Amino acid sequence: xxxxxxxxxxxxxxxxxxxxxxxxxxxxxxxxxxxxxxxxxxxxxxxxxxxxxxxxxxxxxxxxxxxxxxxxxxxxxxxxxxxxxxxxxxxxxxxxxxxxxxxxxxxxxxxxxxxxxxxxxxxxxxxxxxxxxxxxxxxxxxxxxxxxxxxxxxxxxxxxxxxxxxxxxxxxxxxxxxxxxxxxxxxxxxxxxxxxxxxxxxxxxxxxxxxxxxxxxxxxxxxxxxxxxxxxxxxxxxxxxxxxxxxxxxxxxxxxxxxxxxxxxxxxxxxxxxxxxxxxxxxxxxxxxxxxxxxxxxxxxxxxxxxxxxxxxxxxxxxxxxxxxxxxxxxxxxxxxxxxxxxxxxxxxxxxxxxxxxxxxxxxxxxxxxxxxxxxxxxxxxxxxxxxxxxxxxxxxxxxxxxxxxxxxxxxxxxxxxxxxxxxxxxxxxxxxxxxxxxxxxxxxxxxxxxx
Amino acid sequence: xxxxxxxxxxxxxxxxxxxxxxxxxxxxxxxxxxxxxxxxxxxxxxxxxxxxxxxxxxxxxxxxxxxxxxxxxxxxxxxxxxxxxxxxxxxxxxxxxxxxxxxxxxxxxxxxxxxxxxxxxxxxxxxxxxxxxxxxxxxxxxxxxxxxxxxxxxxxxxxxxxxxxxxxxxxxxxxxxxxxxxxxxxxxxxxxxxxxxxxxxxxxxxxxxxxxxxxxxxxxxxxxxxxxxxxxxxxxxxxxxxxxxxxxxxxxxxxxxxxxxxxxxxxxxxxxxxxxxxxxxxxxxxxxxxxxxxxxxxxxxxxxxxxxxxxxxxxxxxxxxxxxxxxxxxxxxxxxxxxxxxxxxxxxxxxxxxx
Numbered sequence: 001x002x003x004x005x006x007x008x009x010x011x012x013x014x015x016x017x018x019x020x021x022x023x024x025x026x027x028x029x030x031x032x033x034x035x036x037x038x039x040x041x042x043x044x045x046x047x048x049x050x051x052x053x054x055x056x057x058x059x060x061x062x063x064x065x066x067x068x069x070x071x072x073x074x075x076x077x078x079x080x081x082x083x084x085x086x087x088x089x090x091x092x093x094x095x096x097x098x099x100x101x102x103x104x105x106x107x108x109x110x111x112x113x114x115x116x117x118x119x120x121x122x123x124x125x126x127x128x129x130x131x132x133x134x135x136x137x138x139x140x141x142x143x144x145x146x147x148x149x150x151x152x153x154x155x156x157x158x159x160x161x162x163x164x165x166x167x168x169x170x171x172x173x174x175x176x177x178x179x180x181x182x183x184x185x186x187x188x189x190x191x192x193x194x195x196x197x198x199x200x201x202x203x204x205x206x207x208x209x210x211x212x213x214x215x216x217x218x219x220x221x222x223x224x225x226x227x228x229x230x231x232x233x234x235x236x237x238x239x240x241x242x243x244x245x246x247x248x249x250x251x252x253x254x255x256x257x258x259x260x261x262x263x264x265x266x267x268x269x270x271x272x273x274x275x276x277x278x279x280x281x282x283x284x285x286x287x288x289x290x291x292x293x294x295x296x297x298x299x300x301x302x303x304x305x306x307x308x309x310x311x312x313x314x315x316x317x318x319x320x321x322x323x324x325x326x327x328x329x330x331x332x333x334x335x336x337x338x339x340x341x342x343x344x345x346x347x348x349x350x351x352x353x354x355x356x357x358x359x360x361x362x363x364x365x366x367x368x369x370x371x372x373x374x375x376x377x378x379x380x381x382x383x384x385x386x387x388x389x390x391x392x393x394x395x396x397x398x399x400x401x402x403x404x405x406x407x408x409x410x411x412x413x414x415x416x417x418x419x420x421x422x423x424x425x426x427x428x429x430x431x432x433x434x435x436x437x438x439x440x441x442x443x444x445x446x447x448x449x450x451x452x
Numbered sequence: 453x454x455x456x457x458x459x460x461x462x463x464x465x466x467x468x469x470x471x472x473x474x475x476x477x478x479x480x481x482x483x484x485x486x487x488x489x490x491x492x493x494x495x496x497x498x499x500x501x502x503x504x505x506x507x508x509x510x511x512x513x514x515x516x517x518x519x520x521x522x523x524x525x526x527x528x529x530x531x532x533x534x535x536x537x538x539x540x541x542x543x544x545x546x547x548x549x550x551x552x553x554x555x556x557x558x559x560x561x562x563x564x565x566x567x568x569x570x571x572x573x574x575x576x577x578x579x580x581x582x583x584x585x586x587x588x589x590x591x592x593x594x595x596x597x598x599x600x601x602x603x604x605x606x607x608x609x610x611x612x613x614x615x616x617x618x619x620x621x622x623x624x625x626x627x628x629x630x631x632x633x634x635x636x637x638x639x640x641x642x643x644x645x646x647x648x649x650x651x652x653x654x655x656x657x658x659x660x661x662x663x664x665x666x667x668x669x670x671x672x673x674x675x676x677x678x679x680x681x682x683x684x685x686x687x688x689x690x691x692x693x694x695x696x697x698x699x700x701x702x703x704x705x706x707x708x709x710x711x712x713x714x715x716x717x718x719x720x721x722x723x724x725x726x727x728x729x730x731x732x733x734x735x736x737x738x739x740x741x742x743x744x745x746x747x748x749x750x751x752x753x754x755x756x757x758x759x760x761x762x763x764x765x766x767x768x769x770x771x772x773x774x775x776x777x778x779x780x781x782x783x784x785x786x787x788x789x790x791x792x793x794x795x796x797x798x799x800x801x802x803x804x805x806x807x
Contacts, residue, residue, distance in 0.1 A: 150484060193788050193790075194793065195669070195670065195790060195792065195793055196600075196601040196602040196669060196670065196779070196782055196790060196792070197601070197782070197788055197790065198601075200788060202696070202787060203696045203787050203788075204696070205695050205696070223786075223787060227698065228696075231695075231698075231751075232750060232751075233691060233694065233750060233751060233752065234695065338485070341483075341499075343518070343527050343701075343705045343730065344527070344701070344729075344730070345700050345701035345702045345704075345705045345732070346700050346735075347698075347700035347701070347702045347784075347786055349700070350698035350699055350700035350786065351698060351700070351786045351787075359737075363737055368716075368718075371718055372714070372716055372729060373528040373716060373718065373727045373729050374528045374729065374730070375528050375727075399786070402786075403700075403702065403784075405517060405518070405702050405705070405706055405784045406497060406499075406517065406518070407485035407496065407497045407517075408485070409485060
């Protein structure tokens with residue numbers, strides 16, 4: 001009964017994030033001109049759309065709003081030159097992320113409203129309130145009661161990669177000895193795991209030439225060692241040599257691009273790689289790998305002509321297409337149970353070379369943007385923001401998915417964002433150390449078809 | 453102690469009877485993730501979840517991905533509600549979960565972790581939240597016949613068929629189960645369904661125990677550091693070991709005995725809750741002071757805490773070490789840190805310094 005009453009009396013609750021110079025003044029103009037429009041919108045004023053972090057949008061939905069409007073100056077009119085153009089790039093990708101998670105896009109709107117467009121603002125608000133009304137009350141950030149959506153498209157069966165030739169190991173050792181002979185370089189590489197994990201490889205650190213014979217390379221060298229380049233206990237080595245597959249080198253490129261390390265401080269021992277083994281199969285990332293032959297290195301190990309041809313389709317794309325074929329509600333019911341399992345061990349963050357922030361947004365508590373409790377709200381906020389912060393930066397090394405103790409499909413989120421970034425900005429991360437990252441830059445002619 | 457035998461068919465009848473009687477029955481269940489699976493590659497993971505029928509129980513696993521701990525000490529729990537009414541704060545206690553619960557098929561390692569948690573949460577200060585759930589819990593253990601390579605329960609004073617922590621222990625012997633009824637709580641569960649159980653007769657678990665231990669790769673008793681840790685405290689071995697630790701919380705969160713927690717307030721201007729959440733000594737934030745000072749500034753300091761808490765401090769306080777050898781931290785560590793090997797390495801280092 002109480003619910004029925006609530007539903008009958010339900011009115012869309014909408015938050016508008018607007019810029020100070022254009023839309024706020026436009027909304028004011030609507031008011032001073034005595035234009036009537038729906039009273040469902042609460043306006044929050046920002047200096048610029050460039051300041052409107054998607055985190056605010058997540059936060060608004062988390063606190064129970066039914067819809068969000070983000071609006072600012074038209075392209076070319078930004079009072080800070082390009083804040084709105086940077087914002088536009090973010091919106092293009094963020095909107096795709098929220099859609100993929102199952103947010104009904106009738107709830108999320110972007111607009112350009114100038115200071116003189118009071119009438120446009122009034123009209124826009126009326127339209128959006130109607131759309132949100134049709135979408136109904138926003139889904140709760142709790143476990144769905146009607147069961148979890150399962151992906152009915154299974155991942156293709158993948159065999160094993162060929163074992164790398166044993167001379168890779170001896171070549172790596174030789175190079176490491178040379179590097180260590182100079183006396184100031186430590187080398188991050190792989191060694192054989194012992195005991196219970198016999199047959200596996202494990203990260204290791206060598207700082208004496210005589211220890212270089214511990215180093216190995218084989219198809220079990222799954223770890224992305226680039227994560228150690230920003231590790232304080234490894235930085236103590238000074239200049240570091242690193243054994244890196246092509247995928248790992250893409251992460252190193254990311255760290256250079258983002259000024260976390262200097263190119264001259266790292267000596268890359270690039271390894272020609274036909275793929276690594278995760279869970280007894282070729283890793284998904286290896287199937288359509290574009291960097292089996294390393295693209296940037298100081299020393300190259302292995303024979304580029306030994307590389308086997310690469311499939312063109314990423315194995316995750318079939319599952320992504322399946323999820324996209326579902327309704328937003330079904331997608332939401334896929335992701336909520338995934339995230340509900342999260343125990344916030346942050347292993348996904350710890351293994352990610354590009355998650356180097358100190359402190360991480362999840363550790364900031366004034367204000368507490370991301371609830372630290374592993375309840376559905378906190379987990380959803382954390383998992384969205386993790387994916388979002390890696391948009392246009394994630395090289396798809398797959399480590400986060402490999403280490404998640406509760407099997408959350410982070411690989412699908414990362415892959416989806418990589419597809420969208422490439423589609424929108426023709427950019428693939430990890431190739432050009434001098435290129436700006438796609439979400440830290442803009443083009444005046446960036447294409448979109450959803451901003452009103 | 454009662455000793456009974458139970459056929460597989462009657463086991464399922466018993467479980468369905470327990471469910472039908474209104475008890476919450478929690479057992480290992482496979483949950484699909486649609487991916488390559490959390491490590492085992494079977495496209496899913498095994499977790500302790502409430503069941504509505506014996507048919508839902510997973511069978512093809514050695515141990516669950518997460519330990520049973522989450523049902524006694526949940527990852528997050530509201531311990532206090534507060535509201536502002538007419539400008540005054542009003543405190544409200546949350547309801548404490550007192551559901552009568554049967555936990556089925558805990559491996560002996562997981563069951564043995566419960567008395568360890570009991571000594572912490574039921575010690576000098578009784579934790580109401582934990583102890584209420586604990587008092588309403590009956591544990592039915594299931595002996596382990598297929599130890600994984602990472603397992604080392606025999607190295608920490610347990611065995612694949614040990615009784616510690618179980619109210620009832622089932623051991624598969626041939627086609628049926630030996631039922632050891634170890635406590636009064638256990639007796640109640642068995643007595644209500646007495647016709648399903650037969651006398652154990654000459655059924656014993658000795659052979660099962662021997663066979664399981666024979667399959668275990670690591671059973672050499674692990675050293676402890678209760679006497680020696682002060683000399684070892686500044687040893688360079690800690691940094692050598694911890695250099696590859698990435699500082700995530702997988703080891704602590706998949707550990708059946710780790711019990712550190714954080715208290716956070718989640719509030720608006722008018723109301724809020726105080727939550728108790730799992731925390732982990734591997735996180736830099738764990739010991740970070742408000743001043744910005746961190747008494748455990750590097751991963752070496754944090755990892756040392758993890759090892760010494762388990763193999764020195766806990767032993768000093770409670771008389772046993774805080775590891776049951778389940779091997780989950782070894783399986784799940786992103787970079788292959790192996791606590792069994794680490795403890796041996798620290799012991800070797802202590803020999804070198806002549807401790």
